[in-house]
Amino acid sequence: MMTLIVPIAANNAEYAHKLPKPFRQDDEGTMLCVKAITGLPMDVIQDIYFVILKEHDQRFMLKEQLEMQFRKYRLANAHVTILDEPTASQVETVARAIELNGVTGLVFIKDADCYFTTDEILPQNGVAIYPLENLPIVDPQHKSYVAVDDMFYVTNIIEKRVVSHFFSAGGYCFEDATEFCRYYDRLKNYSPLYLSHVIYSMLLDKKIFRPIQIEDYQDWAVTRVN
């Protein structure tokens, strides 16, 4: 079993008067950040944490809205974690969620601004990948790219440099939440810090990552959300 974390704590000047995009609803009334996880195999997920900012919650009543969505989609194991202060990066948001909720063991991080389906998430370090050529429209500069070898081991991951035809599709699996936090502690003074930096740092330390192959990828945002 694993813990799923959905970080949505990015702050942005426009959110002072505008609902952050991941909390907007599709035509069926589903919040995009909730829709973002519906393609995952729910049977292996123990707890789900949507991590939001206090000021967004106060401005847009997000906790109540999210809990209504949880009821609608019968996500009894979903919770809202509210951060008092904005974080410096998505990595920090995840580390704070792990710390605040006492998460241990396998953790899956899902970006709130995209959707994909996958049948299986193995209990190992992994990165969801998708081939560029399967997208009708590509915005290459807002993606990170993942190089894999012939036996499907991840050898490289980098922001905004097209080193591979696979891009990171917004899903990241870490075998050990505590280890993730150790890497966050080591790298927290770097800015801007991305999950790809954490993964690359782990690769340099001989941690093994496998690609998670996904289908039905949909990208809802150009900018990434924390």
Add this chain to the structure above:
Amino acid sequence: MKLDIQGHSGCDISIVTEDNELHIHKSTHDPGYVPRLVNQANKQIAAAQTEYQHIRVPKIFEVEQSSTDATIKMEYIYSKNFVEYFENAGFEQIKYLIGAIKYFIDLEINASTMQTVPSNILTDKMADVARKVEKNAHLKDDAEAQELVRRSSEVMNAVGDMVMPVGTCHGDLTFSNILFNGNNYYLIDFLDSFIESPLLDIVKIRQDTAYLWSTLMYHKPFDKVRLSIVSEKIDKAIDEYFTAKYDWYRTYYMPLQLMNFLRILQYGKDDKVIAYLKRVIAGQLDVLNNPKTA
């Protein structure tokens, strides 16, 4: 066909096509620089005689020299600079690079002999730095720089005679003097060093891995966080490897790294670079005066 490009040393560098082969012509028209460029060529020719596994040296085809000019004609290497290389390198390529650096320096150590470097080599060099800082228009009225030089002189006076391998070194082994071609690393811009020791090559490579010096000279956009992560990884691996093996490394690395940065400071012109150098030197002095902060 001739294409002019910018070099690091102030020499003119041209890419020349001859018989469908690309060559590099590196030349100087400064009579004062002629001996230095010729020495550089001779050092490179000597280094090219040795097999260094993944470390390679571009072949020199010809050295033309007069009293006022010199031109080195050498092999053109299809390559990437260190920033582009690190941005594209998977973890296993970084591992190869670390292995290659260790192997190269170990070969240099094996080709050297343990010798006593008299204390005055360091103290004379320190006095020379103090004179140049005093004359440097950007530093002579800088009380902080003067104080750093004074504190550094105390450190250098206390080092004494140094026993270390002497005999061979590249002389300026920074990342900007390495051309990256896949898992082959071509060394260029060999220089005479004030102590011809492999330890000085470790000092120069750690000038980049520990202090990110060459990134200050890189003006295109790049992922600074990733480069820092890679540099830190390489630095830790090199430091741990040589710390475990050699007493002379443990003893003399820090004073020589301090001297290395003082020798850069003495020619400082750019306020931003001077501020960076002063920060680094102050940090090194803190470590030398209180090793527990290292």
